[in-house]
Amino acid sequence: MSVNNQQLNNYKTPWFTWFLTLLSITIFILINIKSDFKEISIETYTEFGAPAAIDIYQGQIWGVFTNSFIHSHWIQLSLNLIGLWVFGAFIERRIGFIHYMLFGLFTSIITSEWQLALSTDPGIGLSGVVYAFLGYIFIRSFEQPEFKLKYRKFIYPISFLILIICYIVNMMLHGIIATEAMVSGFITGTIVAYVIRHLSSTKYYLIFTLLMGLCSISVFYAPWSSEWYLARGLHYHDVKKYELAKENYQKAIELLPENILAKENLKIMEVDNLSDRAYHFHALKKYNTARKIYKKILKIDPTNEWAKEGLAELP
Numbered sequence: 001m002s003v004n005n006q007q008l009n010n011y012k013t014p015w016f017t018w019f020l021t022l023l024s025i026t027i028f029i030l031i032n033i034k035s036d037f038k039e040i041s042i043e044t045y046t047e048f049g050a051p052a053a054i055d056i057y058q059g060q061i062w063g064v065f066t067n068s069f070i071h072s073h074w075i076q077l078s079l080n081l082i083g084l085w086v087f088g089a090f091i092e093r094r095i096g097f098i099h100y101m102l103f104g105l106f107t108s109i110i111t112s113e114w115q116l117a118l119s120t121d122p123g124i125g126l127s128g129v130v131y132a133f134l135g136y137i138f139i140r141s142f143e144q145p146e147f148k149l150k151y152r153k154f155i156y157p158i159s160f161l162i163l164i165i166c167y168i169v170n171m172m173l174h175g176i177i178a179t180e181a182m183v184s185g186f187i188t189g190t191i192v193a194y195v196i197r198h199l200s201s202t203k204y205y206l207i208f209t210l211l212m213g214l215c216s217i218s219v220f221y222a223p224w225s226s227e228w229y230l231a232r233g234l235h236y237h238d239v240k241k242y243e244l245a246k247e248n249y250q251k252a253i254e255l256l257p258e259n260i261l262a263k264e265n266l267k268i269m270e271v272d273n274l275s276d277r278a279y280h281f282h283a284l285k286k287y288n289t290a291r292k293i294y295k296k297i298l299k300i301d302p303t304n305e306w307a308k309e310g311l312a313e314l315p
Contacts, residue, residue, distance in 0.1 A: 014089035016101045020069075021081055024126065028071050040072055050124045053116055054261075057231035061219050063122060064112035065105070070124040079162075083130035086155065091133055094146060106208060107132035107188055110215050114184035117218035120227050120256065121178075128181030134159055135189025140197065226256035233265060242269060271301055278310060287314045 031040060031048050042052055049066030056063045071077035092100040111128025115121070138156070140147040149155055163186075166177040191211075195204040222228040233248035246269055252262040278293040291314055297307035 012093060014092040014100075016097050016104065017084060017089040017092050020084060020088070020104070020126070024069050024071060024077060024081065027069050028074070028077050031070065045070065045124070050122075053120055053122055053225070053227040054231045054234075056116065056122060056219060057222070057225075057228050058234070064116065064219065065109050067112055067122055067124045068108040068126055068129060071126075072124060076125055076127075080126040080130055083133070083159075084126060086149075087130060087133035087137055090149065091136060103132075103136070103192060104129055106212065107185060107192075110188050110212065111181040111185040113215040113218055115178050115181040117215075117222060117225070118180040118184075119178075120225065123178030123181050125178065127178055128185035131159075131163070131182045131185035132189035132192070135186040136193045137189075138186075139190045139193035143197065224255070226252045226259050226262070229255065230259060230262050233262060237265060237269070242273075245269065267300055271297055271304065274300075275306065278307070282310060282314070290314060 027048060031044060034044050034047075035041065046052070046055060046060075046063075048070055049063065050070040051060040051063040051067075071080065088100070088104070091103070095103070107129050108126075111132065112122045115123040115128065137147055137149060141149070141152070163179065163182055166179050166182065170177050170179055188211075192208075195207055199207070229248045229252035233245045233252060236242070236245035236248060246266065249262045249266045249269075252259050253266070256262075274293050274297045278290050278297065281287075281290040281293065291311065294307045294311040294314075297304050298311070301307070
């Protein structure tokens with residue numbers, strides 16, 4: 001896809017960049033109004049299009065697309081919008097509204113899927129898309145002068161320095177920044193630039209379809225993810241397939257010992273099972289056995305009023 005001066009004139013106004021900017025700012029304002037400008041809850045994120053990993057695994061797969069427009073802090077929003085205008089508007093003026101829109105939508109999904117696959121969170125924000133734009137410009141600038149950024153000797157080092165800083169912050173604060181999306185975005189952008197430049201339209205659309213399909217597999221099958229096993233456990237729990245639920249909860253905890261929800265659900269299952277046994281032996285007047293089971297329940301859940309009452313009723 002080559003670019004001439006006439007095309008640059010035709011694509012002078014970056015309409016899709018304006019759309020993404022206004023959409024991101026509007027959602028940021030609304031989400032903070034909804035939260036009274038305090039800490040944003042998981043429920044509010046989900047309501048505005050950024051469901052958690054477990055929700056995506058349970059069927060809210062649109063979250064790998066809509067989460068790109070959600071930002072939690074004005075600094076995150078500002079940096080992404082600066083990147084959007086430095087890289088995104090630059091690209092849109094050269095390839096036009098339609099190609100740029102398809103590229104942006106494609107990378108927003110791919111980077112979220114990579115983030116989800118490589119962490120326990122699909123992430124939020126446009127950073128993955130912005131770094132995809134950077135990778136695209138970086139590759140195309142080698143062969144086409146019109147893709148050379150004016151201040152590239154300054155912009156490239158700053159962009160990679162930001163990525164390194166984000167990685168260090170993640171190491172210190174346990175992964176609060178979507179660096180996986182940023183890295184996968186840059187890689188995706190370089191692939192797109194190379195494929196578009198060197199292959200026919202039929203071949204590169206085929207490659208993009210295959211790439212999208214491969215990345216989307218992780219939304220439905222992710223045996224390396226604690227959240228994926230947790231989602232499966234919740235499903236089996238809901239349909240009363242308790243052995244399968246227990247198996248998946250245990251696998252979730254093996255992969256991530258801090259998985260509190262999996263631990264809590266395992267505890268609930270164990271208490272329910274013990275409660276059935278305690279009721280059974282109590283009804284049969286096998287009080288010693290019932291007493292032992294009630295005590296087991298209270299050891300797991302000291303606040304269980306039903307077990308306390310049952311224990312008090314024993315002779």
